[in-house]
Amino acid sequence: MRVADMHCDTLLGLVEKRVQGLDTGIFENDLHIDLKKMKQGNYLLQNFAMFGHMEKLKDVMPLPEYGFRLADLFLTEMRKYPDLIGIVKSYQDIEDNMKAGKMSAMLTMEEGAICEGKLEYLRIFYELGVRMFTFTWNFANELAWPNRVIPGALAPSGLAAPGKFVPETEHGLTEKGFEFLAEMERLGMILDISHLGDKGIFDVIEHATKPFVASHSNARAICGHARNLSDEMIRGLAEKGGVMGMNYCPAFLRDRELWSPGQNVSLDDVVRHIRHIINVGGIDCIGLGSDYDGTNISFEMNGAADMPMLEQKLREEKFTEDEIDKIFYKNVLRVYKEVLK
Numbered sequence: 001m002r003v004a005d006m007h008c009d010t011l012l013g014l015v016e017k018r019v020q021g022l023d024t025g026i027f028e029n030d031l032h033i034d035l036k037k038m039k040q041g042n043y044l045l046q047n048f049a050m051f052g053h054m055e056k057l058k059d060v061m062p063l064p065e066y067g068f069r070l071a072d073l074f075l076t077e078m079r080k081y082p083d084l085i086g087i088v089k090s091y092q093d094i095e096d097n098m099k100a101g102k103m104s105a106m107l108t109m110e111e112g113a114i115c116e117g118k119l120e121y122l123r124i125f126y127e128l129g130v131r132m133f134t135f136t137w138n139f140a141n142e143l144a145w146p147n148r149v150i151p152g153a154l155a156p157s158g159l160a161a162p163g164k165f166v167p168e169t170e171h172g173l174t175e176k177g178f179e180f181l182a183e184m185e186r187l188g189m190i191l192d193i194s195h196l197g198d199k200g201i202f203d204v205i206e207h208a209t210k211p212f213v214a215s216h217s218n219a220r221a222i223c224g225h226a227r228n229l230s231d232e233m234i235r236g237l238a239e240k241g242g243v244m245g246m247n248y249c250p251a252f253l254r255d256r257e258l259w260s261p262g263q264n265v266s267l268d269d270v271v272r273h274i275r276h277i278i279n280v281g282g283i284d285c286i287g288l289g290s291d292y293d294g295t296n297i298s299f300e301m302n303g304a305a306d307m308p309m310l311e312q313k314l315r316e317e318k319f320t321e322d323e324i325d326k327i328f329y330k331n332v333l334r335v336y337k338e339v340l341k
């Protein structure tokens, strides 16, 4: 089965290796994702996020400079292997790569603060190839407020306990955030609601005129973390023709309070989320968004080469071939075809 994955933090993984003085590249490494593992896992397309930790970066370099450096890393690494993978900026590029037997790589931005609230920077990053954009990571910025729970309602573990979870619902997109939304739609950039707070997500559901994504978010009814989407959000996303990517981060798969000692998350948890999302939003709104290299993975599907395990599991769970096709790549490609120019 072909794989289209909407989110990984492998660029950050490469940066961290380089900070350690290692000359780690994208072809082969000990991260979750490299080109060799993607080939083994039969990948069609991987999004590579430019993740920025605002608080850690602010004393190191200006955020836009950090963004330019990550874009350069992405372009430089991918262009070393033109027979294996092609950078995509349009839907046609994806089709051309498929015809040429190559995988596709798309650049995305995870943390709108990298643009410092300037539409000029958004447009420059578009020119560099950014085709998907989260308004925030886990900090408030010029554009929007991130997912939060109301202090005092947090379980001691820092994760939301079932029944105690109270999301912050007052702060959404700022005026500038709405300007970015409109400019992204004009440019043909895909809006990504992952990491946004509840109000921001509903702001996008209400104002978006094209399909959008939650690139790496699961179902809140199955695991109550504020990063996951409520049923109302899933329905809103599905009604706009959007798609949400299954995230393998343990904290988004199962509430910690439901774990038995020594027990870990498993592919069964992934299947529970997928089933729920299909029940709520239909088969057309579910895709993949691994969060590989952005989270610890504590089950057997420990990297790109292992993706056939999920395919096998879904077959065992009696999903049809059509359903598996949609989950693995067809829904994601449908949205890309509709939004990218």
Ligand SMILES: [Zn+2]
Pocket (backbone or CB within 6 Å): 110, 195, 216, 294
């Ligand atoms: Zn993330």
